[in-house]
Each structure stands twice: as C-alpha cells, then as structure tokens.
Amino acid sequence: EMVSEMASPIRVAVTGAAGNIGYALAFRLASGEVFGPDQPVHLNLIEIPPAISALDGVEMELDDCAFSTLAGVTKVDSDHLEEGFGDCNFVLCVGSVPRGKGMERGDLIRINGPIFTNTGKAIQAAAAKDVRIVVVGNPCNTNCLIAMNNAPDIPRDRWYAMMMLDQNRAKTQLAQKSGQPVSSVSKMTIWGNHSATQFPDYFHAEIGGTPAPEVIKDDAWLQNDFIPIVQKRGAAVINARGASSAASAANAALDTVKSIISVTPENETFSAAVCSDGSYGVDEGLIFGFPLQSDGATSKIVQGQEHNEFAQQKIDATLKELREERDTVKDLLN
Numbered sequence: 625e626m627v628s629e630m631a632s633p634i635r636v637a638v639t640g641a642a643g644n645i646g647y648a649l650a651f652r653l654a655s656g657e658v659f660g661p662d663q664p665v666h667l668n669l670i671e672i673p674p675a676i677s678a679l680d681g682v683e684m685e686l687d688d689c690a691f692s693t694l695a696g697v698t699k700v701d702s703d704h705l706e707e708g709f710g711d712c713n714f715v716l717c718v719g720s721v722p723r724g725k726g727m728e729r730g731d732l733i734r735i736n737g738p739i740f741t742n743t744g745k746a747i748q749a750a751a752a753k754d755v756r757i758v759v760v761g762n763p764c765n766t767n768c769l770i771a772m773n774n775a776p777d778i779p780r781d782r783w784y785a786m787m788m789l790d791q792n793r794a795k796t797q798l799a800q801k802s803g804q805p806v807s808s809v810s811k812m813t814i815w816g817n818h819s820a821t822q823f824p825d826y827f828h829a830e831i832g833g834t835p836a837p838e839v840i841k842d843d844a845w846l847q848n849d850f851i852p853i854v855q856k857r858g859a860a861v862i863n864a865r866g867a868s869s870a871a872s873a874a875n876a877a878l879d880t881v882k883s884i885i886s887v888t889p890e891n892e893t894f895s896a897a898v899c900s901d902g903s904y905g906v907d908e909g910l911i912f913g914f915p916l917q918s919d920g921a922t923s924k925i926v927q928g929q930e931h932n933e934f935a936q937q938k939i940d941a942t943l944k945e946l947r948e949e950r951d952t953v954k955d956l957l958n
C-alpha cells in the first residue's frame with residue numbers, strides 16, 4: 625500500500641513568541657494538538673531584537689521536543705515583519721506590553737496601538753491569500769481594529785480579537801455554581817470589548833441544554849457576582865500571580881483557532897470579536913464580541929438573539945467604550 629503524501633505545512637506566525645503567552649503557545653501549536661496529527665506546522669516566531677536570544681532558546685526547546693508535526697521554525701525580528709508574516713495562513717498577534725497591577729487594559733492603548741499599524745501593513749503585503757488573524761495583545765479589540773484598517777485589501781472576515789479567555793472563564797463559573805461539568809455549558813457569548821465592560825451573556829448560555837438562569841435559579845448571583853467575576857478575572861490573576869494570565873490565554877488562543885477551523889455544531893456558538901456588519905446595532909467596522917458559528921473556514925455572526933433591557937444596557941456600555949477607544953486611535957486608522 626502507498627503511504628499517503630504528507631500535507632504541505634500550515635504556516636503560523638506568532639508575534640511576541642518568547643514572551644509568557646508565546647512560550648505557552650508555541651509548543652502546543654507544534655505538537656499537532658490544533659491542526660491534527662497528520663498536518664505539519666511551520667512556525668514563524670517573531671520578537672523584538674533584544675528578545676531574539678530568548679527566542680533562540682525557545683527554538684532549541686522546540687527542537688528538543690522532537691515533534692513529528694513540526695516542519696520547521698523561522699525566527700524573525702520585528703524590524704522584518706514582512707519576512708515574519710511571509711506566506712502565513714494564521715497570524716497570532718501576541719507581541720505587546722501587558723498591563724501591570726492597578727492598570728486598566730485601556731491604559732495600554734497608546735503604548736501598544738502603534739505596533740499594529742505595521743502589523744497590518746506587513747500582513748497585507750506578505751501573508752498567504754487565506755490568512756486569518758487572531759489578536760491577543762491588549763487592548764485586543766482596538767489593536768485588531770488598527771491592524772485591519774492598515775490592511776484594507778484583506779477581507780474583513782479574516783480578523784479576530786480574542787474573547788475566548790472570557791468565554792472559558794464564564795463557562796467555568798457557571799459550571800462550578802451549578803455543580804455541572806464544564807462541558808455541559810454551551811452558547812456562552814461574551815459581547816463587546818475584552819475589558820471590564822464586557823457582557824458575559826448568561827441569559828443565552830445553556831447548562832445541559834437548559835437556559836443557565838433556570839438551572840442556577842439565583843439572579844442576584846448572576847448579576848452581582850458572575851458578571852463582575854468574569855469582567856475582572858484578568859486583574860485578579862495579575863494581583864495573584866504578579867503577572868498577567870499566560871497559560872490560560874495561550875489555551876484560549878488555541879481554542880479560538882480550533883473554533884475557526886472546525887464546523888461549529890448546530891446548537892453551539894463561540895465567542896470572538898469580529899468586524900461588525902451592523903448586527904445588533906453595533907457600528908459597522910468596530911471589532912466587537914459576538915456569538916459566532918464557523919463553517920470551518922469563515923465565521924458568521926449568529927443573528928436573532930433577543931436582549932432584555934438589562935442585557936441591552938450592558939451591551940450599550942461596552943459599545944460606548946469601544947467607540948471611545950476607536951476615537952483615541954483615530955490617527956492610526958488612516
């Protein structure tokens with residue numbers, strides 16, 4: 625019998641690849657966990673020049689894992705972004721400064737925003753035709769907005785900012801409160817901004833197929849505990865660890881890629897922030913967290929969910945914040 629030919633490698637770029645998230649991400653990307661055991665992966669690892677030595681160490685460790693799915697590693701410094709994104713099918717934008725104790729994510733906007741103008745331009749110039757981009761570096765929605773606006777030739781449905789960490793946090797809170805396994809929680813949408821204004825929509829979430837409020841039967845907890853726990857979880861991790869979430873953030877980035885490349889089951893959705901087409905009254909062009917379903921290549925915003933007054937107020941608040949962030953970086957949007 626003929627041995628079937630190996631597929632050609634998927635090329636994945638990771639910026640900030642020697643940082644905390646990058647270090648947790650690279651090995652799992654290389655391991656075959658995301659694209660499958662028969663799909664080779666080539667990693668383009670990108671860092672700023674002072675971190676290239678650390679990146680050498682990451683490459684050594686990747687070598688030392690002897691992953692059969694790792695087709696190769698290309699290390700590139702951030703002065704050569706077009707080389708870094710060359711022919712990439714996925715770009716994971718992690719490289720940027722994380723917030724410290726006492727900062728809000730929005731405080732990073734003028735520090736990290738400028739990174740994403742060059743990122744957008746270089747992705748447009750050099751990436752593969754089918755490129756999909758997931759922005760993790762904060763403030764991720766607005767960084768994604770900046771990159772997208774600097775890459776006008778790339779279809780807007782290729783751009784994602786990460787809401788999956790919030791989704792996963794919310795699922796676990798509902799599972800723990802209800803005493804049900806986390807796998808029984810579905811349709812957990814995070815609307816809006818990856819920030820303290822995000823709206824973790826427990827009304828449309830289900831536990832074992834039943835609306836979460838009917839299972840949990842504790843509206844006070846859902847309103848006054850669940851929502852702020854999820855909104856402020858990033859800060860809680862920073863306070864506890866003295867550093868921003870890394871393993872869980874890398875895990876969420878991989879869950880996002882997996883959700884994009886697989887067909888979403890009919891009765892499930894996943895959360896990411898994507899370019900609004902005006903759905904749910906969100907300004908066209910804003911990068912906003914929505915419930916999504918993928919056909920395995922392209923994700924669509926799930927339509928027709930209805931919001932009560934309480935939920936609509938939450939959505940309006942996070943929309944207002946994203947409009948303000950957009951105004952703050954107007955000069956970077958061309």
Ligand code: NAD
Pocket residue numbers: 639640641642643644645646670671672675702718719720721722723739759760761762763764786787789790818868869870873
């Ligand atoms: P880190 O400081 O450990 O690593 C960041 C890395 O990026 C560093 O190695 C740095 O050298 C590199 N870098 C900086 N500027 C760069 C550039 N222009 N090009 C390429 N690389 C560059 O930080 P971390 O903990 O890995 O977090 C990275 C980002 O992810 C932060 O902005 C953080 O706030 C964000 N984050 C987002 C989420 C989310 O849910 N969206 C979750 C956790 C963290």
Ligand code: LMR
Pocket residue numbers: 722723729762789857858859861868869873
């Ligand atoms: C998180 O949610 O953990 C990250 O966005 C890091 C942060 O600054 O909160």
